[in-house]
Amino acid sequence: MGIIASNSYLAAFSMGAFVGATSAYFLVKFRGVPKPKKDVVWQNGMEERYQFEDTADEFRLILGVRNDLKMQKGKVAAQCGHGAMAAYAKTLSSSPKLLRNWLRNGGTKIAVRVDSEEQLLELDKKAKEMNVLSCIIRDAGQTQVLPGTRTVIAIGPAPKSVLDKITGHLKLY
Structure with a gap:
């Protein structure tokens, strides 16, 4: 007789399928599923709020881009991405509550023009x-600018009223 026709193999297979299906059913039915928070929707791992708090205290991140370097659009986008990630990482390690407030407001990022390296350093000093x-x-200097060139400053996240005192005079990029 072949393996398929043997009653002992068929019984063992049937018992294993039954135990597996039963186990899966109970695991799915009785596991602790966290309940979603009210007024929050999760999309692609990011939190999105439907109701915003008082916009006078909205938290933002300012990205000051050096205009004198004449970087191409893709380079500017990459440098702003580096700035946003650096600000996120620094805020996550130093002030998680501040990070939550910023993300609750949509993680707003605003790019402004910085005319020179001196102005960029002045903004850094004022922020501190x-x-x-x-x-x-x-920048690493592999494409458009020399290695070590200061290209972008990320300031914040912080309340809009505080950021306006530092960067309110700058034009949008």
Whole structure:
């Protein structure tokens, strides 16, 4: 007789299928499923709020892009991405509550023009004086600018009213 026709193999297979199906059913039915928070929708791992708090205290991240370097659009986008990631990482390690407030407001990022490296360094100094997180991004120098060139400053996240005192005079990029 072949293996398929043997009653002992068929009985063992049937018993294994039954135990597996029963186990899967109970695991799915009785596992602890967290209940979603009210007014929050999860999309692609990101949190999105439907109701915003008072917009006068909206948290933002300012990305100051050096205009004197004449970087192409793709380069500017990459440098702003580096700035946003650096600000996120720094805020996550130093102030998770601040990070939550920023993300609750949609993770707003605003790009502004910075005319020179000197102005970029002045913004960094002013941010530190006002106790606001800031990160200066230096390029690796593999494409358009020299290695170590300061290209972008990320200031914040912080309340809009505080950021306006630091960067309110700058034009949008």
